[in-house]
Amino acid sequence: MTKHAENGAPVSAPRASDGALCEAYDTALLDLDGVVYAGGEAVPHAVASLRAAREAGMRLAYVTNNAARTPQTVAEHLVRLGVPADADEVVTSAQAVARLMAERLPAGARVLCAGGEGLRVALRERGLTPVDSADDDPAAVVQGYGGPGMAWGVLAEAALAVGRGVPWFASNTDLTIPSGRGIMPGNGTAVEVVRIATGRTREPVVAGKPAPPMHRETIIRTGARRPLVVGDRLDTDIEGAHAGGVDSLLVLTGVTDPATLLAARPDHRPTYVAADLRGLLAPQPAVARVGEGFACGGWHAVARAAELKLTGPGDGETVGESGGETGGADPVDGLRALCAAAWAWAGAGPGGGGVPQADKALARLGW
CATH class of the missing domain: 3.40.50.1000 (HAD superfamily/HAD-like)
Structure with missing residues (x-):
């Protein structure tokens, strides 16, 4: 029988699973x-x-x-990569915010949409009407990631409507989004633009993770x-x-x-x-309490004097002595042991608490 964490239980160390x-x-x-x-x-x-x-x-x-693309577009992208996917297996923050708004607004209500096609499609699916101007008498404003080409004027219209007191929603507030060229501004950055422009201290109603x-x-x-x-x-x-x-x-x-x-x-x-x-x-290995520290897959981690110490499998060395060699053992097992030691230290009373220094221990694992 597979052992697993109780849903929602506090996590003090990565958990084990006997089966995949x-x-x-x-x-x-x-x-x-x-x-x-x-x-x-x-x-x-x-x-x-x-x-x-x-x-x-x-x-x-x-x-x-990411609320910019429709589920169909996302699924097509995944299939091109070789990933098995259908449109009904894709769930976006655009869908989540559209449902949330439809529950709070009259059917057919106008919504100033400051986002991409994925957000517009989701609003229409919930019987709401996307509009583009603060002068279109919108019942609400919603912001969603519209891609790097989203026009400044879109944010200006959103700011005008929010400044007039129109209810304000956001698909999500992630400040950044990864791209092939590096980290780029996300929808949360656009939300901050509207907040600053309106002088608002209130938060939009957020639907996304x-x-x-x-x-x-x-x-x-x-x-x-x-x-x-x-x-x-x-x-x-x-x-x-x-x-x-x-x-x-x-x-x-x-x-x-x-x-x-x-x-x-x-x-x-x-x-x-x-x-x-x-x-x-794969099964997930157990992290066991051993002495003052924690062991996993041959690694042993302990927090002492606000620093994490790591011993490698079979070599008896402490961190920093082997030039990053792992002896063929899985570095992620070492990381699991370090998590347990670090999280225990963070929750400790006198003599513990805070985040222990981990640079040497992580270097031993190749990070």
């Missing part, structure tokens, strides 16, 4: 940017891993905060009974999983690096950690 995650959970709720693809190209091992997970019986749902409406939209559309959130961001994917009371897998192919993971606050700590989507296909 694709067998323990019925549906993978997969983020896209940084998980499945980056800069439009498939992340290494993503295509083969997702195909294998589906063949093992796991359903796949692609859940993205990590807010609950996005999780609700995903569950409605997928019918998942035991979902696993799979993402690369602590502040959207993993926090959203905590908010929804479900388990999560962090993959290290996108925004979050190992140092950031070690410093994660409790609601940003994933249930499981893997290098990439191959983590769906």
Whole structure:
């Protein structure tokens, strides 16, 4: 029988699973940017891993905060990459915010749409009417990522309407979005432009991850009974999983690096950690308390004097003595042990607390 975390339980160390995650959970709720693809190209091992997970019986749902594209366009992109996907398996923050607005506005209400085609299509599907000007008497304003070519005038119209007191919504508030050329401004940056221009201190009503409406939209559309959130961001994917009371897998192919993971606050700590989507296909090793520290896969980590110390498998060396050699052991196992030691230190009383220094320990693992 597969051992797993209780949904929503506090995470003090990465959890174990005796069986592959694709067998323990019925549906993978997969983020896209940084998980499945980056800069439009498939992340290494993503295509083969997702195909294998589906063949093992796991359903796949692609859940993205990016509201610019329609589900059909996203699915076509995934298929071109070799990823199995249908439009009804794609869930966007545009769909989540459109449902939220339709529940609060009259049928057919005009909505000033400061976003891309994905947001416009989602509004129409919910019986709302997208308009482009603050002078079109909109019942609400909604902002969604419109791509790098979104005109400045779109934000000007949104600011005018919000400044007049029109109800304000946002698909999401991610400040950045990954691209093939590097990190670029996301929808959260555009939201801040409107806030500054209007002098507003209030927040828009947000639907996307990590807010609950996005999780609700995903569950409605997928019918998942035991979902696993799979993402690369602590502040959207993993926090959203905590908010929804479900388990999560962090993959290290996108925004979050190992140092950031070690410093994660409790609601940003994933249930499981893997290098990439191959983590769906394998059991998850246990992290055990051993002496003052924690062990996983032959690695032993302990926090002493506000610094993480790491011993490698079979060599008896402490960090910094072997020039980054891992002896053939899995570095992610070492990271799992370090997570347990760092998170225990962060929650400790006198003599502990805060984030322990981890540079030498991570260098030992090649990070």
